[in-house]
Amino acid sequence: MADQPSEFRIEMPPATPVVPVQLWLDDKFRFRCHKGIACFNKCCENIDILLTPWDIVRMARHFGITAREAIDRYTTDAQIDAHGMPALKLARKEGSTACTHLTPEGCGIYADRPAACRYYALGSVAMRKKESSEVEDSYFVVKEAHCLGHDEPHEQTIREYRREQGIEPYDEANRAWRDIVLKKRSSGPTVGKPSQRSFELFYLASYDLDGFRSFALSEKFASVFEIAPELCSQIESDDAACLAFAIRFLRQALFGEMTIPVRGGAAERRLPAYRERLLRDAQEKAAQLADQQDALYDSLKEQGQ
Numbered sequence: 029m030a031d032q033p034s035e036f037r038i039e040m041p042p043a044t045p046v047v048p049v050q051l052w053l054d055d056k057f058r059f060r061c062h063k064g065i066a067c068f069n070k071c072c073e074n075i076d077i078l079l080t081p082w083d084i085v086r087m088a089r090h091f092g093i094t095a096r097e098a099i100d101r102y103t104t105d106a107q108i109d110a111h112g113m114p115a116l117k118l119a120r121k122e123g124s125t126a127c128t129h130l131t132p133e134g135c136g137i138y139a140d141r142p143a144a145c146r147y148y149a150l151g152s153v154a155m156r157k158k159e160s161s162e163v164e165d166s167y168f169v170v171k172e173a174h175c176l177g178h179d180e181p182h183e184q185t186i187r188e189y190r191r192e193q194g195i196e197p198y199d200e201a202n203r204a205w206r207d208i209v210l211k212k213r214s215s216g217p218t219v220g221k222p223s224q225r226s227f228e229l230f231y232l233a234s235y236d237l238d239g240f241r242s243f244a245l246s247e248k249f250a251s252v253f254e255i256a257p258e259l260c261s262q263i264e265s266d267d268a269a270c271l272a273f274a275i276r277f278l279r280q281a282l283f284g285e286m287t288i289p290v291r292g293g294a295a296e297r298r299l300p301a302y303r304e305r306l307l308r309d310a311q312e313k314a315a316q317l318a319d320q321q322d323a324l325y326d327s328l329k330e331q332g333q
């Protein structure tokens with residue numbers, strides 16, 4: 029299997045002019061954003077922001093709604109890669125390129141704004157080196173003409189900026205997910221196009237955390253996987269633990285890594301049910317086809333009369 033270096037970018041608004049200098053945590057850059065600045069809100073008026081799993085969790089918490097409701101209200105569907113791996117983007121206001129959360133006073137969800145909004149005006153690239161399991165993060169400055177923050181007389185290190193913007197908890201929660209995306213991309217064409225089922229599982233585990241929680245705590249799940257009772261309570265009560273478990277599950281579902289112990293004989297027990305479902309699906313499809321054929325012949329007969 030080809031093991032290509034891979035990268036994952038925190039998405040920025042379209043056609044962002046990147047300063048081509050790679051920066052590391054202790055490098056300094058000049059930038060300051062504040063409410064009194066003349067360009068206030070300009071950066072949120074034309075967005076194209078890819079969301080991470082923790083962004084959805086925080087957005088849902090902010091409004092006291094489920095992940096599913098947050099997805100339906102505040103995101104649009106997108107794709108992470110050419111294979112059609114599902115992704116979510118931050119929704120825009122109807123008929124506009126502005127962010128759905130933008131208000132005249134600024135960001136309407138500032139305390140829970142997504143990772144990409146916190147990073148701005150920085151970009152981040154995660155590179156997995158060839159034949160290495162370690163992922164290296166580096167940064168670059170994004171300088172858009174409308175953003176006057178670059179002219180402010182304020183310098184800080186990347187590390188200080190990350191801390192000030194509250195980026196660390198987001199990166200912490202998203203890191204394992206990002207590694208999966210990188211791994212999926214770097215697997216190369218030999219793996220082929222992932223199945224629809226793997227897309228659905230990826231979507232559920234990555235974004236619909238409440239849906240994944242119900243799935244992971246269901247009797248069906250427990251009949252296949254062994255999960256300790258303490259872990260079940262963590263999954264139930266702690267979003268970060270639930271996301272970490274969702275990523276563990278994805279490693280197993282997507283790459284066949286044995287991250288969650290499977291109960292002895294579970295595969296064999298489930299095989300007859302799986303076969304039965306396949307047979308039922310095939311029978312339903314055949315019945316649908318027969319109905320379509322009947323309708324076709326009926327319409328031909330009517331035309332011939």
Ligand code: SF4
Nearest residue numbers: 072127129130135145
């Ligand atoms: S979530 Fe807030 S900071 Fe991010 S683009 Fe929307 S309004 Fe701007």
Ligand code: SF4
Nearest residue numbers: 061067069071175177
């Ligand atoms: S300084 Fe840049 S980041 Fe801050 S409000 Fe202006 S355009 Fe947005």
